[in-house]
Amino acid sequence: MDCIYKDPNAPVEARVKDLLSRMTLEEKVGQMTQIERRVAQPNPDLIKDHCIGSILSSGGSGPKEKASAQDWADMVDEFQKKALESRLGIPIIYGIDAVHGHNSVCNNGVHDNSIRGATIFPHNVGLGATRDADLVQKIGEATALEIRATGMHYTFAPCVAVCRDPRWGRCYESYSEDTEIVRKMTSLVTGLQGKPPAEHPKGYPFVAGRNNVIACAKHFVGDGGTEKGVNEGNTISSYEDLERIHMAPYLDCISQGVSTIMASYSSWNGRKLHSDHFLLTEILKEKLGFKGFVISDWEGLDKLHETRGENYRNCISSAVMAGMDMVMVPFRYELFVKELVSLVKEGKIPMERIDDAVERILRVKFVAGLFEFNFSDRPSLETIGCKLHRDLAREAVRKSLVLLKNGKDPKKNFLPLDRNAKRVLVAGTHADNLGYQCGGWTSSWYGESGKITTGTTILDAIKEAVSDETEIIYEEEPTADTLARRDLSFAILAVGEKPYAETPGDNLGGLVLPLNEADISLVTGNIPTLLIVVSGRPLVLEPWLLEKIDALIAAWLPGSEGGGIADVIFGDHDFKGRLPVTWFKQVEQLPLHIEVNSYDPLFPLGFGLTYKKE
Numbered sequence: 001m002d003c004i005y006k007d008p009n010a011p012v013e014a015r016v017k018d019l020l021s022r023m024t025l026e027e028k029v030g031q032m033t034q035i036e037r038r039v040a041q042p043n044p045d046l047i048k049d050h051c052i053g054s055i056l057s058s059g060g061s062g063p064k065e066k067a068s069a070q071d072w073a074d075m076v077d078e079f080q081k082k083a084l085e086s087r088l089g090i091p092i093i094y095g096i097d098a099v100h101g102h103n104s105v106c107n108n109g110v111h112d113n114s115i116r117g118a119t120i121f122p123h124n125v126g127l128g129a130t131r132d133a134d135l136v137q138k139i140g141e142a143t144a145l146e147i148r149a150t151g152m153h154y155t156f157a158p159c160v161a162v163c164r165d166p167r168w169g170r171c172y173e174s175y176s177e178d179t180e181i182v183r184k185m186t187s188l189v190t191g192l193q194g195k196p197p198a199e200h201p202k203g204y205p206f207v208a209g210r211n212n213v214i215a216c217a218k219h220f221v222g223d224g225g226t227e228k229g230v231n232e233g234n235t236i237s238s239y240e241d242l243e244r245i246h247m248a249p250y251l252d253c254i255s256q257g258v259s260t261i262m263a264s265y266s267s268w269n270g271r272k273l274h275s276d277h278f279l280l281t282e283i284l285k286e287k288l289g290f291k292g293f294v295i296s297d298w299e300g301l302d303k304l305h306e307t308r309g310e311n312y313r314n315c316i317s318s319a320v321m322a323g324m325d326m327v328m329v330p331f332r333y334e335l336f337v338k339e340l341v342s343l344v345k346e347g348k349i350p351m352e353r354i355d356d357a358v359e360r361i362l363r364v365k366f367v368a369g370l371f372e373f374n375f376s377d378r379p380s381l382e383t384i385g386c387k388l389h390r391d392l393a394r395e396a397v398r399k400s401l402v403l404l405k406n407g408k409d410p411k412k413n414f415l416p417l418d419r420n421a422k423r424v425l426v427a428g429t430h431a432d433n434l435g436y437q438c439g440g441w442t443s444s445w446y447g448e449s450g451k452i453t454t455g456t457t458i459l460d461a462i463k464e465a466v467s468d469e470t471e472i473i474y475e476e477e478p479t480a481d482t483l484a485r486r487d488l489s490f491a492i493l494a495v496g497e498k499p500y501a502e503t504p505g506d507n508l509g510g511l512v513l514p515l516n517e518a519d520i521s522l523v524t525g526n527i528p529t530l531l532i533v534v535s536g537r538p539l540v541l542e543p544w545l546l547e548k549i550d551a552l553i554a555a556w557l558p559g560s561e562g563g564g565i566a567d568v569i570f571g572d573h574d575f576k577g578r579l580p581v582t583w584f585k586q587v588e589q590l591p592l593h594i595e596v597n598s599y600d601p602l603f604p605l606g607f608g609l610t611y612k613k614e
């Protein structure tokens with residue numbers, strides 16, 4: 001063995017020190033650079049030439065349309081080959097937003113075993129409704145397997161935001177408005193990375209093996225507390241409240257060995273997180289002892305200047321000096337490398353800061369076994385969207401559903417429904433739309449409509465659940481003739497929000513449940529109706545609707561396994577879900593959460609009915 005860093009039996013810190021000592025400034029800066037796949041694809045040699053540290057796939061950015069797991073893994077291995085041809089042979093980390101399953105791996109509904117769609121789990125708000133840390137850990141384990149099957153090493157999850165205002169376009173990425181619930185759900189880190197041994201050093205990154213991936217707690221810190229829920233906005237609070245409400249989940253992630261933490265686009269009392277030395281270095285690295293690496297968000301440095309992208313050199317200097325270790329550039333990498341190298345050469349950034357950043361990056365790479373296992377270990381294709389994982393997702397759906405009303409007469413429950421009913425109407429924009437029930441960050445950034453991947457819609461699930469004698473009438477928008485029928489046992493109406501993500505998801509206006517005329521006629525007519533709300537957040541439910549509807553369920557964004565909904569509404573399983581967020585009456589009340597004094601919700605945090613009389 002010609003050098004320590006190549007010796008798998010040498011201690012990680014010795015390997016880090018040895019490799020760092022061999023690196024040029026340009027190679028160190030290269031390691032701090034993360035580029036988007038589309039930059040590397042046409043010219044993979046740049047990975048070697050610039051000693052690039054990491055590559056990512058942004059929302060839906062894959063090797064080709066309907067890429068198979070094989071295609072993904074071939075692409076990652078191709079990039080890795082180039083990285084290993086570099087002078088010191090430092091492997092890349094390949095990252096993606098697998099935030100509710102491996103949600104970029106969708107097959108557009110093509111039933112072809114070679115391009116199986118990944119399992120799409122409920123989004124975090126639905127998992128918060130389960131309050132089940134063990135379930136979330138299992139989801140992490142399953143997701144890690146599906147990520148590795150595509151050759152990747154890293155996911156930008158979990159989001160541990162504590163969302164305090166549902167107008168925020170990323171509300172559904174938050175497990176809850178209650179810090180204690182979010183803290184419990186950080187068990188995803190152990191699911192993704194594996195469980196560190198008891199003696200694992202505090203703050204040190206941990207990845208158990210090749211069935212695990214590098215995790216990323218995000219977005220540090222206070223992303224869910226911005227004023228009026230404005231995305232990338234400003235969280236105004238004392239340091240004590242920032243620590244108590246928004247920082248607490250990071251301590252749980254760090255105690256589980258989280259390997260990376262992503263800085264938030266947002267600000268705290270007007271101070272942008274991406275350039276805040278106090279929070280990124282003095283608190284996160286020094287006080288909390290975090291030893292992994294801090295990564296920027298997408299073009300997070302460019303956004304430090306009010307005219308995005310202006311004065312990039314100053315933005316680089318502010319962020320790197322604040323404690324940023326890896327930069328999700330992700331396109332202008334040549335400018336980033338040139339400017340950072342010159343800032344160091346001119347003495348504006350000390351080499352010690354660069355060495356600290358690169359040490360952290362190398363530490364994670366050694367801990368993750370990337371130097372030993374360079375190429376994808378392709379667990380059989382079977383793990384992608386396999387039955388075991390879909391059953392787990394179906395269990396998560398069951399446990400995420402929150403029953404808000406069950407019957408107009410308190411003595412006569414409307415649910416569970418009769419699976420032997422003679423004739424049933426299924427209606428609504430969200431009854432037969434897999435893209436809608438998966439929501440944002442599925443197949444693409446903002447999500448899609450229609451048959452985007454392998455999965456079971458609410459309509460499919462109902463068809464599977466009822467008896468052979470039951471006739472199902474499906475009309476997305478029920479006709480007047482149908483509504484006039486007197487021979488329908490009951491109706492199931494599924495409506496809600498269309499997919500969204502990030503700033504386009506900010507809703508400072510209405511947060512009203514989208515009901516069309518036909519929906520309203522159904523609800524106010526003579527057919528007993530169950531309303532299923534498919535949304536990333538509570539929506540305004542008018543008093544007349546609450547009075548007219550026979551039963552009401554919050555289903556959140558359940559993902560690919562709609563079967564979990566049928567399991568509960570037909571009584572095979574009881575409801576378990578409890579509200580992870582306050583269900584407000586009117587938007588004028590917002591922000592309305594557990595710490596607001598005049599707390600007068602429609603349904604409080606923690607509310608949820610069950611069949612079993614408690």
Ligand SMILES: OC[C@@H]1[C@@H](O)[C@H](O)[C@@H](O)c2nc(CNc3ccccc3)cn21
Nearest residue numbers: 057058059097156218219297298445502
């Ligand atoms: O996808 C990478 C990151 C993700 O991990 C962060 O949670 C999220 O804040 C994030 N936002 C973007 C950029 N979003 C974007 C969407 C459409 C067009 C351009 C950029 C990338 N990323």
